[in-house]
Structures are given as structure tokens and as C-alpha cells.
Amino acid sequence: MMMNGKVIFVVLDGLGDLPVRELGWKTPLQHAKTPNLDYLADVGITGLIDIISPGVPPGSDSAHLALFGYDPIHEYPGRGPFEAAGYGFALEDNEVAFRVNFATVENVGKTLIVKDRRAGRISGEDAKELTESIKEITEIDGVEIKFAHTLEHRGVLIFKGENLSHEITDVDPHAINVPVLKSVPLKHAKNISAAEKTANIVNKWVKLVYEKLKDHPVNMKRKREGKLPAQIALPRGAGKRFSIESFSERWGFKPVGIAAGALYKGVARVLGFDLIDVPGATGLPNTDVYAKFKYAIDALKKYDFVFVHIKGTDTLSHKKDPLGKARFIEKIDNALEIIVDDIKRNDELTLLITGDHATPSKIGYHTGHPVPILIVGPNVRRDDIKMFNEFAVQKGGLGRILGQHIMQILLTYTGRALEYGLKVSSSSLRYIPHKWNALDF
Amino acid sequence: MMMNGKVIFVVLDGLGDLPVRELGWKTPLQHAKTPNLDYLADVGITGLIDIISPGVPPGSDSAHLALFGYDPIHEYPGRGPFEAAGYGFALEDNEVAFRVNFATVENVGKTLIVKDRRAGRISGEDAKELTESIKEITEIDGVEIKFAHTLEHRGVLIFKGENLSHEITDVDPHAINVPVLKSVPLKHAKNISAAEKTANIVNKWVKLVYEKLKDHPVNMKRKREGKLPAQIALPRGAGKRFSIESFSERWGFKPVGIAAGALYKGVARVLGFDLIDVPGATGLPNTDVYAKFKYAIDALKKYDFVFVHIKGTDTLSHKKDPLGKARFIEKIDNALEIIVDDIKRNDELTLLITGDHATPSKIGYHTGHPVPILIVGPNVRRDDIKMFNEFAVQKGGLGRILGQHIMQILLTYTGRALEYGLKVSSSSLRYIPHKWNALDF
Numbered sequence: 001m002m003m004n005g006k007v008i009f010v011v012l013d014g015l016g017d018l019p020v021r022e023l024g025w026k027t028p029l030q031h032a033k034t035p036n037l038d039y040l041a042d043v044g045i046t047g048l049i050d051i052i053s054p055g056v057p058p059g060s061d062s063a064h065l066a067l068f069g070y071d072p073i074h075e076y077p078g079r080g081p082f083e084a085a086g087y088g089f090a091l092e093d094n095e096v097a098f099r100v101n102f103a104t105v106e107n108v109g110k111t112l113i114v115k116d117r118r119a120g121r122i123s124g125e126d127a128k129e130l131t132e133s134i135k136e137i138t139e140i141d142g143v144e145i146k147f148a149h150t151l152e153h154r155g156v157l158i159f160k161g162e163n164l165s166h167e168i169t170d171v172d173p174h175a176i177n178v179p180v181l182k183s184v185p186l187k188h189a190k191n192i193s194a195a196e197k198t199a200n201i202v203n204k205w206v207k208l209v210y211e212k213l214k215d216h217p218v219n220m221k222r223k224r225e226g227k228l229p230a231q232i233a234l235p236r237g238a239g240k241r242f243s244i245e246s247f248s249e250r251w252g253f254k255p256v257g258i259a260a261g262a263l264y265k266g267v268a269r270v271l272g273f274d275l276i277d278v279p280g281a282t283g284l285p286n287t288d289v290y291a292k293f294k295y296a297i298d299a300l301k302k303y304d305f306v307f308v309h310i311k312g313t314d315t316l317s318h319k320k321d322p323l324g325k326a327r328f329i330e331k332i333d334n335a336l337e338i339i340v341d342d343i344k345r346n347d348e349l350t351l352l353i354t355g356d357h358a359t360p361s362k363i364g365y366h367t368g369h370p371v372p373i374l375i376v377g378p379n380v381r382r383d384d385i386k387m388f389n390e391f392a393v394q395k396g397g398l399g400r401i402l403g404q405h406i407m408q409i410l411l412t413y414t415g416r417a418l419e420y421g422l423k424v425s426s427s428s429l430r431y432i433p434h435k436w437n438a439l440d441f
Numbered sequence: 442m443m444m445n446g447k448v449i450f451v452v453l454d455g456l457g458d459l460p461v462r463e464l465g466w467k468t469p470l471q472h473a474k475t476p477n478l479d480y481l482a483d484v485g486i487t488g489l490i491d492i493i494s495p496g497v498p499p500g501s502d503s504a505h506l507a508l509f510g511y512d513p514i515h516e517y518p519g520r521g522p523f524e525a526a527g528y529g530f531a532l533e534d535n536e537v538a539f540r541v542n543f544a545t546v547e548n549v550g551k552t553l554i555v556k557d558r559r560a561g562r563i564s565g566e567d568a569k570e571l572t573e574s575i576k577e578i579t580e581i582d583g584v585e586i587k588f589a590h591t592l593e594h595r596g597v598l599i600f601k602g603e604n605l606s607h608e609i610t611d612v613d614p615h616a617i618n619v620p621v622l623k624s625v626p627l628k629h630a631k632n633i634s635a636a637e638k639t640a641n642i643v644n645k646w647v648k649l650v651y652e653k654l655k656d657h658p659v660n661m662k663r664k665r666e667g668k669l670p671a672q673i674a675l676p677r678g679a680g681k682r683f684s685i686e687s688f689s690e691r692w693g694f695k696p697v698g699i700a701a702g703a704l705y706k707g708v709a710r711v712l713g714f715d716l717i718d719v720p721g722a723t724g725l726p727n728t729d730v731y732a733k734f735k736y737a738i739d740a741l742k743k744y745d746f747v748f749v750h751i752k753g754t755d756t757l758s759h760k761k762d763p764l765g766k767a768r769f770i771e772k773i774d775n776a777l778e779i780i781v782d783d784i785k786r787n788d789e790l791t792l793l794i795t796g797d798h799a800t801p802s803k804i805g806y807h808t809g810h811p812v813p814i815l816i817v818g819p820n821v822r823r824d825d826i827k828m829f830n831e832f833a834v835q836k837g838g839l840g841r842i843l844g845q846h847i848m849q850i851l852l853t854y855t856g857r858a859l860e861y862g863l864k865v866s867s868s869s870l871r872y873i874p875h876k877w878n879a880l881d882f
Binding site (some may be wrong): 052059 | 767820822823824836837839840841842843846847848849850852856858859860861862863864865866867868873876879880881882
């Protein structure tokens with residue numbers, strides 16, 4: 001029996017999909033030619049996972065928490081702290097962090113209607129210049145304010161001061177052709193006065209940002225160029241500093257992450273992963289998938305759990321480009337060759353490939369459909385599924401399981417799982433300890 | 442993308458079954474000719490649901506709570522309050538409600554042995570006359586007593602007074618050839634003296650009822666006619682007034698119910714459903730199923746969630762009449778034509794058909810076998826199952842899921858589910874809000 005096996009854990013963001021007319025009523029994953037994924041499905045076990053719970057559309061952060069074996073209901077601090085961590089901000093106790101999107105709006109009287117939640121995926125110099133203007137807002141009602149731009153249309157906002165609360169609603173409506181929302185306390189907020197104070201400051205900040213950006217030269221230029229302006233920044237996912245058991249403490253693996261998106265790095269960093277920057281990895285469909293997989297294999301020398309995140313599948317789904325998604329899946333499949341070669345030789349390696357949620361490319365946002373998964377490795381019970389797609393795996397040997405159960409299954413597949421009820425270490429009840437606390441004689 | 446889709450939610454009571462010899466070792470659902478159900482299975486997704494939890498035989502009330510997306514363990518107040526609500530009694534804080542069955546007993550010395558828990562499904566004038574006699578009992582030990590007959594052998598009993606408890610055992614043994622039970626406090630009752638007082642009053646009431654009914658002219662007549670007498674009424678499911686989040690608050694749908702049985706109306710009413718009375722709907726196998734489906738389709742104009750309950754499948758199972766059940770299923774299938782026609786034209790409609798529990802017709806009571814389910818709609822991932830029965834759906838694309846997860850899955854299928862972690866409304870965290878709280882600029 002192989003023990004202390006190693007894992008490559010590949011997340012293809014937004015992988016799950018629905019049949020689309022333009023692909024002959026197939027999903028992008030069905031339509032794509034994927035000899036390597038199909039080979040892996042053939043030699044491995046497959047199934048469907050409900051990342052959070054059946055029918056619940058996951059956010060990318062809570063989805064990754066669940067995939068890494070944390071309870072997404074009880075251990076989820078909100079989006080803001082993850083974005084902050086991804087950027088490198090270490091939150092203090094008196095701070096509240098938000099994820100922020102640059103957005104395109106239309107002014108109809110006293111209400112702003114959201115036309116694009118990503119301002120045409122604004123990036124580069126344009127985003128940088130707008131960020132400089134937003135950074136001029138450094139204080140509201142005695143609360144210190146910090147803002148940073150991360151990737152494309154994304155940013156982080158931090159409030160620092162006494163009596164602040166994260167139990168407030170989002171300004172971002174998460175939909176288009178609806179108004180920019182007024183932040184208010186959540187119905188069951190524990191400290192209503194703190195929540196009211198914080199919500200008021202958020203609302204004031206959003207209005208100040210609009211005043212600064214609505215006629216900003218960058219936006220004037222973008223309009224001339226036929227690009228969508230970013231007249232506003234929409235905060236969401238308020239959250240405070242939180243403590244969470246590290247991934248290595250919980251599961252016994254020494255983990256590393258290979259991801260370009262700030263959020264995915266943030267989740268990994270919060271859980272104590274090391275991070276590897278791969279040249280050519282962009283977090284976009286133009287990313288160098290092959291390089292990421294190559295670095296992943298190299299990383300097995302030093303680490304025993306390698307998380308690889310590929311964002312492009314989700315980006316193309318949000319763009320409602322099913323054919324583009326299928327082509328990108330083919331690019332991934334092609335790059336998988338290097339891992340397939342390795343797994344044929346490496347008796348210690350378990351490979352897992354799944355998504356963090358469905359983003360059907362005809363719908364363009366996250367849905368609660370379950371996500372296909374495949375696992376290949378020396379201790380895996382192979383099933384008779386020979387193709388990797390949303391339909392074939394309905395009959396896979398893993399059945400339909402919860403996202404948060406995968407890590408424990410991987411402990412079994414890597415020969416690391418501790419028999420239930422055993423107490424051979426004061427901290428871990430899940431995995432066979434790496435060190436034994438010997439009795440002196 | 443379809444958003445705010447509508448749902449017809451059909452519950453065939455006691456649908457699940459087991460193979461029976463007289464149908465060539467097929468289940469009634471397998472034996473019945475069901476072209477419409479099979480068509481729906483073909484174009485939709487199928488699976489098995491454990492209504493409460495695997496192997497747990499659901500009660501009809503807890504089963505419907507679970508199907509409507511409530512936790513049947515932590516949000517279940519007991520049977521009595523649902524029966525009361527179904528009849529139209531609004532419970533007050535100092536009241537305890539019971540479900541009651543007319544029953545046939547045999548006196549063996551000082552003990553009554555239950556021979557039929559439904560007194561031959563007594564109904565009509567007979568039940569009415571016996572009810573008049575029971576209603577003469579209006580007070581015991583200073584506690585006010587109300588009784589009402591609902592449908593067939595069923596009734597509701599209400600105690601009103603100070604210091605009453607619902608934490609007492611049932612008088613109904615829920616089995617035949619065993620004694621009528623003495624009600625006593627539950628072992629862990631919070632207020633033992635209140636429970637003792639209430640149990641004593643229940644026991645006194647049952648004895649008084651027996652005195653009134655044992656030689657009642659109605660029962661003499663029934664015996665002469667070869668029918669089972671109803672010499673007693675057996676209370677069970679004591680419960681108090683309770684508050685529960687309404688269905689529309691929890692799921693965002695505007696719901697209506699089409700049901701004839703008091704309990705099903707009661708559950709729906711408690712959860713804030715409107716109710717439609719359909720001419721010809723009886724809650725019995727002679728019911729007009731077609732009329733119920735026709736009213737369901739009409740109701741889609743005003744409502745976006747239509748619950749249709751069909752009781753006959755369960756009644757025939759309790760009667761241990763598998764062939765009758767198969768014939769009744771064929772009647773349902775025939776009537777389904779009108780919904781099948783609609784779903785072919787209506788891109789907004791999602792149709793769900795399932796049972797609330799298994800009542801195997803060779804066993805005659807509720808069992809913990811999982812129940813077949815099918816769902817058809819625009820956002821459903823079709824599977825390759827082409828027949829609707831307990832066996833074919835074992836390989837369905839939904840897999841095996843819990844009853845309480847169905848509503849969240851329907852949010853996904855109707856384009857209403859809110860991404861997990863989003864806070865766009867102060868109260869709802871599950872569905873996309875109908876109204877947006879705009880920020881003024």
C-alpha cells in the first residue's frame with residue numbers, strides 16, 4: 001500500500017455547463033476533443049460534486065474553501081478578506097475588507113443602472129489611473145480608507161476604525177440593468193448600529209467615487225475609443241479578519257498553489273499554501289497552461305499537494321462564448337499530456353480534475369448545477385466511464401458527493417487517512433501523523 | 442437565459458413501491474402504462490430522493506415540509522398543528538392540537554386491541570353522526586375541548602387551557618393487533634407536570650369517547666352492514682402553535698396549493714400558500730385528476746409555484762391494492778397530457794413529479810425506501826433514463842439526494858438562485874431579489 005502519496009489538484013474554473021444550440025446541443029466539454037481527459041476518465045473514477053450543497057451556485061471563494069475541505073457554511077468569512085489576502089493586505093481587528101468591481105453605469109435621474117459589472121474588463125493603464133483618483137479618498141466620518149487595484153476590473157477596499165461591522169449588504173447588485181444598491185444592515189446583524197455606520201460609509205464612498213470617475217479623462221478617452229467607461233466602483237462581500245486552521249494542519253499535506261487570479265492566490269495564502277509564479281500564467285484565456293502543468297510536476301519534488309487553478313474556462317463562460325470555452329478546454333487537454341505522461345510512471349501521484357462551479361456559457365453566470373470530477377491514482381477504484389463530461393459522469397463511481405468531502409477522500413487515495421476514532425496525535429484526528437510523540441523509557 | 446421560471450410541483454402521495462407477485466413482480470408504477478410519465482423521464486432528469494434521510498419512513502407532514510425545503514428534523518412542530526391549520530383552526534398559545542383517527546377496536550378484558558386504524562375508512566354521514574357525539578365532550582378538568590371531523594376517518598382535537606404540554610406520547614399505536622396506548626409524558630419533557638396533566642386529559646378523553654361510541658347506533662348499523670365499527674378515536678402528534686418562515690420569504694416564489702386532504706392543505710396554509718379548491722377533487726381515488734392539472738396550468742397566470750397533491754396512490758397502497766394503484770397511476774398519466782402539452786410550448790415552466798414517501802402496496806404503510814423523482818425544464822441537464830419507475834431512475838442524473846435539497850435545485854433550474862455569499866438583500870440569501878434597494882445619487 002502506497003502511503004504519503006502526492007496530489008495534483010486541478011481546478012478548471014466554471015467548468016460545468018449545459019447543452020448549447022450552437023454546439024449541436026452539446027456542452028463545451030462534450031464538444032471539445034479531449035483525448036487526455038477521456039483517457040484519465042477511463043483509467044480513473046468520475047462523478048458529480050455539489051460544491052456547496054445541491055442547487056446552490058457557489059462563489060469562487062466559498063467554492064475553493066469547500067474543495068480544500070472546509071465547511072463553506074460555517075468557515076466562510078466573506079469575499080473581502082480573501083481579496084485582501086490575495087493582494088497581500090494583512091487585516092487588523094478593526095478593519096473591514098471588501099471586494100470591489102469597476103463598473104459601467106447609466107444615470108437615470110437619481111439612480112445609477114449597472115450596464116456592465118466589469119466595465120468591459122478594464123485593465124492596465126486605464127484601471128491604474130482611475131485607481132489613483134479613488135485613492136484620494138482616504139477618510140470618511142473618521143474611518144480610514146484604503147483602496148488597491150488588483151487584476152483587470154477588480155480591486156480591494158479596506159475600512160479601518162472603531163465600531164465597524166461586516167454584516168451589511170452589497171452595493172454591487174451582481175446583475176446588469178438593475179440599480180446600484182444602497183448598502184444596509186443585514187436583517188439579523190448582531191450589532192445593528194455598527195452595521196448602520198459601516199453601510200453609511202460604504203454608500204458615501206460609492207457616491208464620492210462616482211463624482212471622481214464619472215467625467216474622468218480616462219473614461220472620456222474610453223468612450224471615444226468605443227470602450228465601456230468605468231464611472232463607478234462597486235463594493236461587496238464585506239468581511240473581517242478571521243482565523244482558520246491551515247491546510248497543512250488540517251490535512252497533513254505540504255501545499256503549494258499555482259494560480260494567477262488574486263482571489264485564488266488569496267484563498268491559498270489564507271490557508272497557508274506557498275505560491276509559485278509561473279512565467280506566462282496570466283489568469284486569462286491566453287495563459288500558458290502547459291507551463292503551469294510543468295511547474296506543477298516540478299513542484300512535486302518539494303511539495304506533496306499542488307493546486308493548479310485555470311481561470312480561462314470561467315472567463316469565456318461569463319463572456320457567453322461556448323465555442324471559445326471548448327477551444328480553451330482543448331488547449332488544456334493538450335497541455336495535460338505532460339501530467340498524463342507523469343502519472344503513467346509515478347506510482348505516488350494522485351491527480352484530481354474538477355471545476356469550482358458551473359458557469360453555463362449560454363447563461364453567463366454561476367449556477368447550482370453539479371460539477372464533473374475525475375480522480376486518477378494508485379488507490380482509486382476505477383469505474384467504467386470513458387469520457388469526461390457533465391453527462392457521462394452522472395453514472396460515475398463517485399456518485400454525487402459534496403465538495404467538502406473530497407479532501408477526506410484524497411486522504412484515503414493517498415494512503416494518509418487515519419482510522420476514525422484513533423487518537424495518536426494531539427492535533428490531527430484525520431491523517432496519520434508525520435511525527436510520533438514517543439514515550440521515553 | 443430564462444429567469445424567474447415557474448414550477449408545477451406534483452406530489453403523488455405514497456408513490457414509491459416494491460415489486461409484487463400479482464403484478465408479475467413489478468411495482469404498480471412499472472406495471473402501469475404511463476406514456477406521459479415516460480416521455481417526461483426521457484426529456485428530463487430523474488433520480489431517487491430520501492425525503493427525510495435514508496431509510497427513514499416519512500410522515501406525510503414532515504415529508505411535505507422537507508419537499509418544500511424545510512429541515513424536517515429541526516423545523517417540524519408535530520402533526521397536530523398541521524391538521525388544525527388544514528381544517529382552518531388558528532392555534533393560540535395556550536392550545537395543544539392532535540390528529541385523531543376513528544378506529545375499530547376489540548375489547549379483551551380491560552384492554553382495547555386495535556383491529557383497524559381507520560375503521561374501514563369510515564366517512565360521510567356515519568363519521569358525521571359519531572362526531573356529533575364526540576363533540577358533546579367540551580371540557581375535562583377545566584380544559585376546554587374542541588373536536589372536528591376532516592376527511593374520511595380523520596379528525597382534529599384541540600385542548601385549550603393553562604399549563605398544557607405537547608411533550609406526550611400518542612394514544613394511537615400506529616399498528617394493528619396491539620393495544621390502544623396510554624399517553625404519558627415524553628422522557629425528556631421540559632415541563633413534566635404540564636405533560637402529566639395533558640396526558641391524563643388525553644387518556645380521559647379517549648375513555649369518554651369509547652363510552653359514547655362503543656354501542657352507538659351508527660356502529661350497530663355498520664356491524665349489521667358488515668362494515669367495521671368506529672368505537673374509538675385515537676389522538677396522536679400533539680403539537681403547539683409555532684412560527685415558521687413562509688415559503689415565499691424563503692424561496693421567493695408566489696405559491697398556491699391544489700390539494701383535497703386536510704393535512705396537505707394544512708402544511709401549505711402554514712407555509713403561506715394560497716389554496717385553490719377544484720370541483721371534483723375529493724382526496725380519494727375517485728378524484729378528478731384532470732381537473733386538478735387543468736387548474737394548475739391556469740394558476741400559472743397568477744402564481745409561479747403550483748403544488749398539486751394527489752392522495753389516491755397512497756390510499757390504495759394503504760388498502761394493499763397494487764392493481765388499483767397501477768390503474769390510478771394510469772388515470773394520472775392520462776390526465777398529465779394537459780401538462781405535457783403545456784411544457785412543450787412553455788419555455789418558462791419547470792415540472793417536477795415525485796412522491797412524499799414510499800407506501801409499498803403489499804405492506805400497507807409508509808416505509809423508508811427512496812422515492813422516484815423527475816424534473817423537466819429549460820435548465821435541466823437531461824439524462825438517458827427513458828422510463829419513470831423505482832428501478833429505471835436508480836441510474837438517473839440526479840443521483841440520490843435529500844428531499845430538503847429539491848427546492849434549492851429548483852431555484853437553479855428556474856434561474857432564480859443567488860450565488861452563495863452574495864448579500865444583495867437584507868433578508869434573502871437564497872434567491873435573486875424581486876425588488877432592488879437602489880442607492881440615490
